[in-house]
Amino acid sequence: xxxxxxxxxxxxxxxxxxxxxxxxxxxxxxxxxxxxxxxxxxxxxxxxxxxxxxxxxxxxxxxxxxxxxxxxxxxxxxxxxxxxxxxxxxxxxxxxxxxxxxxxxxxxxxxxxxxxxxxxxxxxxxxxxxxxxxxxxxxxxxxxxxxxxxxxxxxx
Numbered sequence: 001x002x003x004x005x006x007x008x009x010x011x012x013x014x015x016x017x018x019x020x021x022x023x024x025x026x027x028x029x030x031x032x033x034x035x036x037x038x039x040x041x042x043x044x045x046x047x048x049x050x051x052x053x054x055x056x057x058x059x060x061x062x063x064x065x066x067x068x069x070x071x072x073x074x075x076x077x078x079x080x081x082x083x084x085x086x087x088x089x090x091x092x093x094x095x096x097x098x099x100x101x102x103x104x105x106x107x108x109x110x111x112x113x114x115x116x117x118x119x120x121x122x123x124x125x126x127x128x129x130x131x132x133x134x135x136x137x138x139x140x141x142x143x144x145x146x147x148x149x150x151x152x153x154x155x156x
Contacts, residue, residue: 017041028058028078038062055086
């Protein structure tokens with residue numbers, strides 16, 4: 001169930017992140033059993049890490065705190081609709097719910113436009129702005145066969 005105080009905390013973290021010059025105007029908190037277990041802000045520019053979006057930072061921290069790679073029983077509060085990368089991370093982490101404040105259109109209006117990524121996903125590999133060229137599939141299939149046969153694998 002949505003709790004305004006958690007979104008307010010994410011908004012305050014975002015304000016602080018801007019003031020400290022650590023990155024973009026984005027923040028996220030992850031909640032489990034009514035308590036914040038992780039926080040994240042966008043630290044892309046201060047860490048030179050293009051994957052250091054608020055949601056990804058918070059997911060990493062929450063997984064460490066829970067000693068787990070999935071966030072079942074958790075809710076994620078974020079100041080903006082997740083970008084495609086964060087959306088992928090969220091689906092892999094599997095929280096129960098995601099609450100967001102600003103939309104992707106709001107973000108685009110201030111220079112954070114991810115629409116081109118959504119468009120790129122629909123293009124054939126060779127027509128993408130960064131061409132994706134498949135090579136050595138037959139050789140690499142052995143890795144997948146090895147994984148299929150592994151008896152003690154952890155499914156995710």
